[in-house]
Amino acid sequence: RLPHAFLFYGPAGVGKEALALEVARLLNCESDTPGICNQCAACVKIAHLEHPDVHLIFPTPAESNVKPEEIQQALQAKAENPFQDVSFGTKNTFIGIDTIRDLKRESGYKRFEGKYKVYIITQAEKMRPEAANALLKLLEEPPEGLVLILITESIHKILPTIKSRCQLVRFPYLPEATLLELARQYLPDVPEADLPVLARLSGNNLKRMMALAAEDVRAMRDEMVELLRRIVRISRGQDLLKMLEPMAQKKDRERIFLMLWLMLLWFQDVLYLRSGHVERIHNRDAQDTLEKFNAFLPHTDIPAAVFAIEQAIQELQDLRNLNPLLILVNLAIKLHSVLKS
Template identity: 30%
Template sequence: MSFQAIAGQAQAKRILQNGLRSGRLSHAYIFSGPSGSGRREMAKELAKALYCSELVDDSCGHCLNCRKVDHNNHPDVVWIEPDGASIKIDQIRELQKEFAYRATASQTKIYVLNEADRMTVQAANSLLKFLEEPLTDIIAVLITENGHALLPTIQSRAQWISFVPASPLEMSSILIEEGLSPILVSPAVHLAAGVHAARELVSAEWFAEARNTVLQLAKESLTKLPHAMITLQQKVFKSKLNEHIDILMDLWMLWLKDMVRLSSGHKENIVYIDQADWMSPLAFSREVGFWITGMERAVDVRKRIRFNANPQLTLEKWMIDLQGG
């Protein structure tokens, strides 16, 4: 893999490759953006490019150093993950000791803190001191969904690189070319921020069933409500889909957006294009406002469930409200 193998993120690639070419990489970066947008992959590619023996501003992928980074056994690259619910001060202290005493062939060392916003206050303060007074030539990469959750003093000492969701069209093209099912790729690329995350969704055993169940529930809730209640109980709450309520709600929201488009006379770019034959007449049977109201209620339902409302009762009530408009 190289930087170019990561879909999108042109600005992030440009910043990092310019730094590699000029030999003026920052001593610390904040990779901020949604999960699945390529932040981890970019951090690994930065490490590979830094040590690659063949290229200056990218990784060749086949030299010894590239292979070591790929297999997570390069002596100068350290990944730190949350220990339980947080990154603790002992982890930062251990990092400092490890880099202070490690003798290696290369001069520059790099460490990556995944989910850096989950550092305890003590760990963040210890890291701040490490950023201010590094013992050797060190590059830090802090990966987070929300860089603003980091201490302002850490933010001010690092170069911010924003990651944005990749284009659904671009992701779709890549995944379909790989041979993945277009009808599963279509919703997945609207739910994921990057190709890797979308690929994982499509490949998940439960995802196809989740898509089919949402379509069945959407149709039945508007035409055969008693059947919808049975489907909800049997196919969701008595199955493994019970563990993926968030994704089910996201898939349902995509369906409602399709209904808004269809009721407005726009059939192009709908997610569930293979279902248009029955969705179109149903969409035209209601005003556009009906579907928009459904979307607003879906947002409220998702919020209630995330704040620990009973999922089954909340969804049942929503389906009753949806039928009544």
């Protein structure tokens, strides 16, 4: 018997949303043959996010802060690439009670043309408490022909009562071979020789791999290493602000995130270098520079640096209203203390 609700959970960039759309196609495919034909009207409409019985629900900013064309552009980007995030820049997003009320009302309507009504709720951890409680009532008494697929990277933030009413499906990190195969499909312009480097630097995360591919990742890494050197040498708070302001003024949180991510991998690689696990190093193409960096700071408390960077990354992701400059300055002060010790 088909469960009426699934909870897909696991790290970002491993295909949870892409598989949810595949499930929607599998349930509504009009072909007589088993599986998904990818050619019938239902399959094509779902692929373009245009099927009247398949709905993608995602966090949005407050109504006064979002324009209809922004939502349309986000959906179009998602249809072109199911691994693409539905994003609204720096705006705070959430899933509110009105969204879930609309879902509950519409789920009771007769299906337009599909075999199943499928609702895919991405970033389900961003449901407001009242929205989560409203969804719980629907999970307790779902109408016939309804399938709900909740998706999250943070299963610990989902109400236990919701988890208990869903079929849990855990998504592990993608094997490198699978990641490279998907990268060839979604990153056709990236040279084959660069794909393994991007895969390692992404942490086997296709979304992050795409973001890194849009940058000159080697230049960004060089910029990050130079930033660390300057943090070690800096002596005045005023100089620290002057150094970090240009980076924060661009208001590109994604680029700041990628810079901090590369910094995190760099310090993790120093740990691998010190412990003799060189086969685990992400920055293999820059191992000479990594070894020189380690020799320059032989007594540094690397785990403390890793913790500080992880904390800054979490703040950058969770505290969308906080000025990135404050996060960067706080991190730089901590790293200066750690690296100078």
